[in-house]
Amino acid sequence: MPSNGSSSGAAVWAILRKECRSEWRTRYGLNAALLFAVTTLTGVSFAMGRLTDRTDMLAALLWVVLLFATLASLSHAFVREVEGHTLTMLRLVASPTAIALGKLLFNIVFLAVIEIVTVPLFLTLMGAPPPRWGAFLGLLGLGSLALACASTLVGAVISQTRGRGALFAGVSIPLLLPVLAAAVSGMRSQWAGGPIAAEARLLAAYSVALLAASLLLYDHLWED
Amino acid sequence: MGMIGRWLLFLWIAGWIVAAFLWAPLVPVLGETTRVLYFHIPAAWVTVVALAWSMGHSILYLRSRRMEHDHQAAAAAEIGILFCVVATISGSLWAKAMWGSYWNWDPRETSIFFVLLVYAAYLALRSAIEEEERRARLSAVYSAIAFVSVPFLIFVVPRIYFSLHPDPIINPRGKLDMDPRIRIVFFAMLVGFTALFFWLQSLRVRVARLEHRLDQA
Numbered sequence: 001m002p003s004n005g006s007s008s009g010a011a012v013w014a015i016l017r018k019e020c021r022s023e024w025r026t027r028y029g030l031n032a033a034l035l036f037a038v039t040t041l042t043g044v045s046f047a048m049g050r051l052t053d054r055t056d057m058l059a060a061l062l063w064v065v066l067l068f069a070t071l072a073s074l075s076h077a078f079v080r081e082v083e084g085h086t087l088t089m090l091r092l093v094a095s096p097t098a099i100a101l102g103k104l105l106f107n108i109v110f111l112a113v114i115e116i117v118t119v120p121l122f123l124t125l126m127g128a129p130p131p132r133w134g135a136f137l138g139l140l141g142l143g144s145l146a147l148a149c150a151s152t153l154v155g156a157v158i159s160q161t162r163g164r165g166a167l168f169a170g171v172s173i174p175l176l177l178p179v180l181a182a183a184v185s186g187m188r189s190q191w192a193g194g195p196i197a198a199e200a201r202l203l204a205a206y207s208v209a210l211l212a213a214s215l216l217l218y219d220h221l222w223e224d
Numbered sequence: 225m226g227m228i229g230r231w232l233l234f235l236w237i238a239g240w241i242v243a244a245f246l247w248a249p250l251v252p253v254l255g256e257t258t259r260v261l262y263f264h265i266p267a268a269w270v271t272v273v274a275l276a277w278s279m280g281h282s283i284l285y286l287r288s289r290r291m292e293h294d295h296q297a298a299a300a301a302e303i304g305i306l307f308c309v310v311a312t313i314s315g316s317l318w319a320k321a322m323w324g325s326y327w328n329w330d331p332r333e334t335s336i337f338f339v340l341l342v343y344a345a346y347l348a349l350r351s352a353i354e355e356e357e358r359r360a361r362l363s364a365v366y367s368a369i370a371f372v373s374v375p376f377l378i379f380v381v382p383r384i385y386f387s388l389h390p391d392p393i394i395n396p397r398g399k400l401d402m403d404p405r406i407r408i409v410f411f412a413m414l415v416g417f418t419a420l421f422f423w424l425q426s427l428r429v430r431v432a433r434l435e436h437r438l439d440q441a
Contacts, residue, residue, distance in 0.1 A: 160362060161362070162354070163352055170348055174338060174341040177338055209376075210373075214369070221362075223361065
């Protein structure tokens with residue numbers, strides 16, 4: 001790497017700001033993802049009706065909606081660079097790790113924005129009983145973090161292949177299913193008034209493991 | 225492995241299959257289904273060995289960039305998926321006999337299904353990249369990430385959630401506590417399956433090497 005490539009906090013911050021700014025200019029990705037999440041939610045809500053007394057179903061459906069939103073949108077951050085032929089330029093000014101961390105932060109922000117719209121809508125449309133907010137938000141945060149860690153890394157891999165869109169879902173799912181299993185089980189327990197510590201710990205450990213593996217692997221992503 | 229080695233392997237596995245039916249006793253609760261033990265567990269074991277082999281070589285590839293490691297990783301993934309299918313189907317048949325349904329998302333069934341998905345995604349990813357060096361590099365990266373998720377799937381999930389899988393029936397006190405004849409046949413089959421894996425692996429790697437040389441010419 002050239003010497004001006006830096007993985008310092010400043011570079012990560014610059015990438016994050018650049019991502020947010022270029023997203024804000026077109027809002028293409030955000031609009032598409034929001035529309036997709038709301039469409040999925042409508043489909044689920046229309047098919048199931050209100051499920052006030054079935055919190056086990058609510059937990060599963062909430063995460064299915066969030067998983068779909070993730071699969072539909074989070075490869076975008078890298079694919080956009082490849083399609084716009086801007087990746088080479090970006091790699092000249094920052095190290096792979098800085099690019100990846102910046103994009104990861106952006107994906108976390110992106111997912112948070114989607115959730116701010118989707119989750120209240122979900123709770124209202126499905127007639128969900130009030131959750132235990134601390135546990136609910138904690139699980140939502142940890143689950144989203146794990147979703148973002150896995151899909152950012154897969155997005156970086158997938159952006160260099162043919163048939164990206166279809167492949168992204170198939171290739172991410174083995175990494176996302178443990179998140180789904182733990183998050184759904186935690187959410188159920190949250191509504192049932194049970195403990196969520198085991199699931200929260202599993203999600204946190206998985207995120208940390210993925211993040212550590214990513215930091216080691218990002219250097220190998222681009223070399224041609 | 226030469227001609228003699230192949231015949232020895234054939235006789236070894238065939239002989240222990242006969243022993244499994246005629247010599248080893250049945251476990252009380254499991255009855256006739258006891259014998260799935262000699263096929264299902266070695267297949268599951270080879271799946272794990274193949275996955276570890278594939279991922280080990282993926283990481284070696286990232287460090288050394290020698291195509292040889294990529295051939296090894298791809299071959300082990302292909303053979304691993306074969307054994308994973310064998311373990312899944314034999315487990316599912318056993319589940320039908322003992323639990324009354326082929327599939328009901330018991331944690332063990334879930335985790336082996338996850339492993340199948342990991343392999344399938346790895347091979348799908350490989351097929352989507354034309355250029356050889358890039359295919360090797362990206363699939364090695366993916367393999368290394370998948371290696372993070374596999375321990376979670378295989379070891380963590382079944383331990384957090386309740387399972388009907390019969391380590392408690394065969395193995396109540398958490399140590400190897402089977403009838404000595406069952407144990408002998410079981411370990412012999414384990415050895416046989418492992419040897420079978422390495423033989424298939426060496427064949428597949430030779431094919432990959434030849435294909436690589438053809439591409440270069």
